Amino acid sequence: MFATQADFVGRRSVSVPSRVEEYIRANEFERPTLVLDTDVVADRFHALRAGLGHADIHYAVKANPAPEIIERLIDLGCHFDAASRAEIELCLGLGAPARAISFGNTVKRATDIAFAHRAGIVLFAADSEEEIDKIAAHAPGAEVYIRIVVTASEADWPLSRKFGCAPDKVHALLARATDAGLSPVGLSFHVGSQTRRAAMWVPVLNEVAEIWHAAREAGFDLELLNIGGGFPAFYGEDIEPPAFYAAEVMRLVGERFGDVPRVMAEPGRGLVAEAGAIAAEVLLVARKSETDTHRWVYLDIGKFSGLAETIDEAIRYQFLTDRDDEATGPCILAGPSCDSADVLYENRPVQLPLGLCAGDRVIIRSCGAYTSTYASVGFNGFPPLDVVVI
Template sequence: MTHVAPVALGAFAPVSRLDTALADLVVDKPTLVLDIDRVEYQYHQLKQGLGAADIHYAVKANPTREIIERLVAIGSHFDAASRAEIELCLSQGAAPEHISFGNTVKKPADIAFAHQAGIGVFAADAEQELEKIAAHAPGAQVYIRVLVENSLADWPLSRKFGCRADMVGGLLDRAVALGLKPVGLSFHVGSQTRQADMWSGVLDAVSDIWHRARAAGHDLDLLNIGGGFPAFYGERIDGPATYAARVMELVRARFGDVPRVMAEPGRGLVAEAGAILAEVLLVSRKSASEMHRWVYLDIGRFSGLAETEGEAIRYQFVSPRDGDEVGPCVMAGPSCDSADVLYEKRPVMLPLTLAAGDRIVIRNAGAYTSSYSSVGFNGFPPLEVVVL
């Protein structure tokens, strides 16, 4: 990594600290540039809207040490999915009571580690998971994750996590029998839920389960509303404070004055704080009559852009040739895997003058890029990270 004279990026005129850094930075491999100040800004905006709800940053979105360090300093709590994420948060000064073990599938040894480290809140969605927690974290608080089936998110998180409504009561009862403290419910409305009102159907379903559980005698006082807070990928979204305030309005209308509300933003905290510098490797056509060009980048699904799976997340691209006439492109990564195609069903509009060697900036790429990057599939390097 070297710092040299500024690189002209055409229409990409520096308008912020991140933009200025991108214009001044020359790299020889795909590089994610992060502005930690922007992470802090997003945190305060979300906190303003969420009010008394505790933000538990979803560490999996971007586990860069400097992000965790800054969030600890400004009072964030954390949602950890593994022992390594717990260790990371603790190493940066997070208090154990500010960390929840939110993965519903955990190794017994990791449950024991978390319990010994002082972690007191665990997620579960199955009887066997409750039994593991009871054996290795006796007396712990648990919340039951509910399966969401009517998500309107761009990336629904259905089936793998959570249990259906008819199982929740039995799991709460089982937790009590095992000596655990069942304190609440959790759910995830789905990643990139672009409008706050899209939460309504999910909240209706979960609130029905919540009130039935309380009527059955379970003194629930914790509601974990998960993530879903969006980032900008080309379609209009509300600002984070406005969005979060509306979500809380919808929550209060259905659940009343819940003593403890947890929110687990990941994308909404870090996506817009990062951009990737990449390079065009090849522009080609498959035949002389082919309508779409193929644009190959030096970054693909296996080196950071895994969220192009299903073309759910639509990254925004900036090049030094912006302003020239544009045409549709199929975008692909550099690897020798035929699955390494980013956008084909909905081609990307890019300048017709785009050529090999041109720089590409991938905007709002701070979430689920460095954490998804492989260790070096096909010999291509994992995504480099530069922190401002």
């Protein structure tokens, strides 16, 4: 269903579809399990497409590479942002056209660049001289966009300086790409993960627009602007609805960049997070001393088994239990592994029912993004996160 006028009013997003929660409540799980609903992914895609207008949506495959999600998005005409050869092979194997896939990682193995080029992929990211040289050698004539590191992010999870070049290197990299026989078509940036309101994009857009216009004035015929990800999911704090949010971002882009021929967006979390929930179980409830005001609640899932985004407590998941009609109190939430780093929330304790005890079921909402792929293969002998698609 396409976005309606109601999608553009300032209400907050629904966190997890009832179909997922009903499935979890109706079934038993021997170990932590992520349950996904691809209908929610499709609804979110339609909403973002309505707001983004002429911009191409390149789903960030790393957020959740479940084949059922990729297949659904292919059917909807979505494009894909791949970070590795394996993600490219996944998309191609499921029927995505090569020209609908961009190789967006700025750190690539030379043989993987050559593979992507042979497969028909034409669009590559770069942020350094050596990466440009590798692309020129192994994907001659390819289109490249230069990723810029941004400093003005207001996201809940700002990205580090690992990706992107400083503004003072942009012209030199564009020139190097031209001299190497590549087609330097544009620039890219990432506003930061979980940027909850469109207005938070303004400082970053101002920063990048200055670089964009300076490059065009210097004679570089830029035609592609990759605005990256940052599209939010609902984790308890109000966010703007996706169609409104996307439309507002595009309005802000238009004000600063003018009529850009090609715009790309790379939503990951914003497309799939709310499509999934994790079925988990309480393993232990304890207090460290008789005077402790906070209980410790240990779950059968932790940082190493899917909830890596609780690092620094940046992403605040929501929890449902079968005791939610009871009185609640603060608790420190931790995972099951024999590792002292496996504490999920301690600086800002979580409110959970006072009667919670071992064996109780817990549903963790908005877990469709960055959970199954973050789960370890078998740290402490705990298995990877199971995935069920309904």
